Amino acid sequence: MKEEKLKHSKRITLGAAAIAASAALVLSGCSSSGSSSTPDASSSGGALTPVKLQLQWFTQAQFSGYYAALDQGYFKDEGLDVTIVEGGTDIVPQTQLADGAVDYAVAWVPKALASREQGAGITDVAQVFQKSGTLQVSMADKNIKTAADLKGKVVGNWGYGNEFEMFAGITKAGLDPATDVQLVQQNFDESGLLDGSIDAAQAETYNEYAQILETVNPATGKLYQPSDLNVIDWNTEGTAMLQDAIWANTDKLKNDPAYQDTTVKFLTAALKGWIYARDNPDKASAIVVAAGSQLGASHQLWMTNEINKLIWPSPDGIGVVNADSWAQTVDVAMNAKNLEGSTVITKEPDADAYDNTYVNKALDALKSEGVDVTGSSYQPITVTLTEGGK
Structure with a gap:
């Protein structure tokens, strides 16, 4: 790897x-x-x-x-x-x-x-x-709260060996990663989530998730808040x-x-x-x-x-x-x-x-x-x- x-x-x-x-x-x-x-x-x-x-x-x-x-x-x-x-x-x-x-x-x-x-x-x-610090983060209006909710969504990951918790979680939820989700390799930041090209993006709790919360939400003119987002935690999903x-x-x-x-x-x-x-x-x-x-x-x-x-x-x-x-x-x-x-x-x-x-x-x-x-x-x-x- x-x-x-x-x-x-x-x-x-x-x-x-x-x-x-x-x-x-x-x-x-x-x-x-x-x-x-x-x-x-x-x-x-x-x-x-x-x-x-x-x-x-x-x-x-x-x-x-x-x-x-x-x-x-x-x-x-x-x-x-x-x-x-x-x-x-x-x-x-x-x-x-x-x-x-x-x-x-x-x-x-x-x-x-x-x-x-x-x-x-x-x-x-x-x-x-x-514990693992890896999340899949999405905007709240996408209603993505569990791995099963990724069906039909554009899902980002960094690759390079960082993707296996997500693949295990998708599979555990009864989905086929190859056909049930649209997987894309995201940049090493959250730009795809913020511009809407990715529905659920990979992030670490201690770094990239904070990047989102440090960004101004154009809809409000204020920084994004946790309530604007949903997260899938692989610790909760059992594949951390x-x-x-x-x-x-x-x-x-x-x-x-x-x-x-x-x-x-x-x-x-x-x-x-x-x-x-x-x-x-x-x-x-x-x-x-x-x-x-x-x-x-x-x-x-x-x-x-x-x-x-x-x-x-x-x-x-x-x-x-x-x-x-x-x-x-x-x-x-x-x-x-x-x-x-x-x-x-x-x-x-x-x-x-x-x-x-x-x-x-x-x-x-x-x-x-x-x-x-x-x-x-x-x-x-x-x-x-x-x-x-x-």
Whole structure:
């Protein structure tokens, strides 16, 4: 399955030269809490261990927990000198990891499983997102509320492996994707929905859905409101697939005690960063903006809030792979076919595909500090979007 940019915003469209330059940028251990990209003495008196984390897209609040962990000095507290490597249009995070260019990578589960089937030695060591953020969005007057309502409609998707939840949902509703709906590949924005050429468009709760709500409705002269829209949520339809997870090198997990130890430390700090983002969404959003995001402040706060909804509450503890959610992801990945008849994977992943050992050790460390790792009382904030997400 071809990898493509996963978070598509028309406000971060860059020229080819700018993309090439931006993709090469990294953010390293300089932070407001005094950490440095140059290894120095850790709290235990030793040199900091250098670690590279590969993101799957450019700097934005989809990754706010990692930037918060860097900014707050959590990685340094664990004896790590972490460099956050931005993604780009031509960067496949799990390939970077498998090739040894980085130590850990953030990637969607189905895409990483496809890479594993093709030989990438990678393991999901922390399932940060507990739910999918993918929607099909339509204008309310289209009366499209479930997958069954897509019959006879023009339905957009990005393709590049992002379409399988939708294909599974359409099929589950008793429709034939090839004949009962008119499928079109949409741009990496919501222009087709807004100009009326697409009845139901693919969007992420934390990004493209907000783009619509940041746009002026010509009928009212005001920004679009949620009441102007209907959404199909693949979590509700039962065909959702797990998204952002932290992946590690499988061979090193088996054979390298130092890497095993670093993995626990890395997860301890990273998850603490996500907990910070949960408890301080405004500050976490501001950290991302300061880190150089191309998106506006209100959009980033919206994204931070919506990402938190995909994580919290985490009854088993943040990062633990839920067996049922994993099984559903694998089932959709093996059985949902796109128009070319392809599935994401062709066989059940082996036992090394995920491992909760390291995240459980990290959670034990956090709980010993009195940190709330489940967020059982989590409540989202209310975010007011502005035109263009500024």
